[in-house]
Amino acid sequence: MVVTSTERVLIAGAGPVGLSAAAYLTRRGIPVTVFEAEDRLPENLRASTFHPPTLDMLAPFGASQALIEQGLKAPKFQFRDRANGCLAEFDFAVLADDTGHPFRVQCEQFKLNHLLHDWLLAQGGADVRFGHAITALRQNGDGVTALVETPDGGQEAFKGRWLIGAEGANSVVRQALEIPFEGFTWDERFLVVSTPFPFETVLPDLTLVNYFADPEQWFFLLKVPGLWRAMFPTRPEETEEEIFDPDRIEVRMQWAHATATPYERTHTTLYRVHQRVAQSYRAGRAFIAGDAAHINNPLGGMGMNGGIHDAFNLAGKMAAVWHGESDDGLLDLYEKQRRPIALDYVNSQTIRNKQNLEAKTPEAQQNFRNFLAEVSADRRKTHDYLLRTSMIASLRAAAKITA
Numbered sequence: 001m002v003v004t005s006t007e008r009v010l011i012a013g014a015g016p017v018g019l020s021a022a023a024y025l026t027r028r029g030i031p032v033t034v035f036e037a038e039d040r041l042p043e044n045l046r047a048s049t050f051h052p053p054t055l056d057m058l059a060p061f062g063a064s065q066a067l068i069e070q071g072l073k074a075p076k077f078q079f080r081d082r083a084n085g086c087l088a089e090f091d092f093a094v095l096a097d098d099t100g101h102p103f104r105v106q107c108e109q110f111k112l113n114h115l116l117h118d119w120l121l122a123q124g125g126a127d128v129r130f131g132h133a134i135t136a137l138r139q140n141g142d143g144v145t146a147l148v149e150t151p152d153g154g155q156e157a158f159k160g161r162w163l164i165g166a167e168g169a170n171s172v173v174r175q176a177l178e179i180p181f182e183g184f185t186w187d188e189r190f191l192v193v194s195t196p197f198p199f200e201t202v203l204p205d206l207t208l209v210n211y212f213a214d215p216e217q218w219f220f221l222l223k224v225p226g227l228w229r230a231m232f233p234t235r236p237e238e239t240e241e242e243i244f245d246p247d248r249i250e251v252r253m254q255w256a257h258a259t260a261t262p263y264e265r266t267h268t269t270l271y272r273v274h275q276r277v278a279q280s281y282r283a284g285r286a287f288i289a290g291d292a293a294h295i296n297n298p299l300g301g302m303g304m305n306g307g308i309h310d311a312f313n314l315a316g317k318m319a320a321v322w323h324g325e326s327d328d329g330l331l332d333l334y335e336k337q338r339r340p341i342a343l344d345y346v347n348s349q350t351i352r353n354k355q356n357l358e359a360k361t362p363e364a365q366q367n368f369r370n371f372l373a374e375v376s377a378d379r380r381k382t383h384d385y386l387l388r389t390s391m392i393a394s395l396r397a398a399a400k401i402t403a
């Protein structure tokens with residue numbers, strides 16, 4: 001069967017980015033069809049941090065308030081080391097004039113997928129097709145056609161005016177468009193261990209987001225409702241069998257904080273980590289956004305947030321063109337605004353975050369501590385720093401790019 005109406009936007013992937021774009025377009029009265037390869041909304045545990053401007057963007061869909069209710073408000077975060085405890089603590093309250101949400105929310109990313117999907121269903125006519133994997137695309141002056149594998153194993157073709165590839169790092173759309181995914185993969189993989197152990201009772205000054213610098217093994221400790229997540233780098237030569245060995249996981253957890261009894265664990269997941277940005281974000285009527293366009297290490301919580309910012313940027317431009325408020329050239333501005341942010345801001349900031357935490361030489365460690373002391377001591381510097389870490393600065397920088 002061929003769906004011939006081009007009066008819609010096709011979206012590949014019902015992750016946070018695809019569903020954000022779908023929600024924005026639906027709100028502007030534009031029909032969308034979302035294709036999700038899985039047979040239900042994926043419940044993966046990757047992102048846990050929602051930044052202030054992302055909450056501002058999600059508020060009109062009721063999602064920010066729901067994330068606050070289902071998650072944890074985290075107004076502060078810390079840098080620490082094991083010997084000295086807190087090195088610096090930052091409070092998003094200084095951003096009260098810059099955002100409606102001067103705090104992070106700690107909440108599992110899959111909850112946002114459910115919230116946006118429920119919002120789409122509540123609008124009536126939402127077309128989210130599970131078990132539909134996009135496999136190829138064709139395009140011409142009239143529209144774009146997505147070839148989709150259906151749950152019965154068949155193939156269907158769907159036509160639309162534009163297509164957004166938001167199907168994650170292995171994006172079929174990006175590959176079909178032959179867009180290089182430039183960058184590198186870190187040698188070490190990251191191990192995330194979730195535990196109900198109440199770290200806040202043994203380290204009472206802990207905040208909900210804590211980065212521990214250490215030349216031997218840095219780690220972070222983040223809280224989501226009911227659980228703490230510890231993330232460690234693994235050594236490149238460690239095999240998966242060694243990494244998942246319960247005794248070795250226990251050694252890592254004891255390194256984070258020594259306890260009299262072994263840690264209870266609920267999840268243990270290993271991630272390969274990359275720093276890559278697609279060479280372009282648009283080819284004709286097809287666009288890529290989110291992990292399909294850029295991936296980075298999770299230090300700073302910028303991947304999903306940046307992807308949602310892509311989705312709102314692109315969907316806003318599509319809405320303006322759709323409703324005749326602007327010509328098609330506006331759509332070129334999406335890549336011009338968002339790609340430099342992925343390269344110069346998210347990529348470089350997340351690499352710097354990793355380098356600061358793993359600093360090996362006493363000089364590099366001291367430099368990082370001096371930086372933290374200098375920023376903490378000066379309100380203007382704290383404000384600038386939090387504009388950057390909250391990603392508000394990246395959105396302002398993108399908005400200044402007008403051609």
Ligand SMILES: Cc1cc2nc3c(=O)[nH]c(=O)nc-3n(C[C@H](O)[C@H](O)[C@H](O)COP(=O)(O)OP(=O)(O)OC[C@H]3O[C@@H](n4cnc5c(N)ncnc54)[C@H](O)[C@@H]3O)c2cc1C
Binds near residue numbers: 018035133290302307
């Ligand atoms: C350990 C870890 C922690 C992280 N923490 C944070 C954090 O705190 N904050 C943050 O901002 N980011 C974080 N990230 C990054 C974040 O998880 C990703 O950036 C985010 O999931 C990207 O969303 P997306 O919608 O682009 O892609 P995805 O979430 O990958 O969604 C893509 C969807 O497309 C579907 N799909 C795939 N192929 C097809 C196809 N061919 N056809 C149709 N559908 C398809 C998939 O099933 C999936 O549902 C973290 C990542 C890791 C690994």
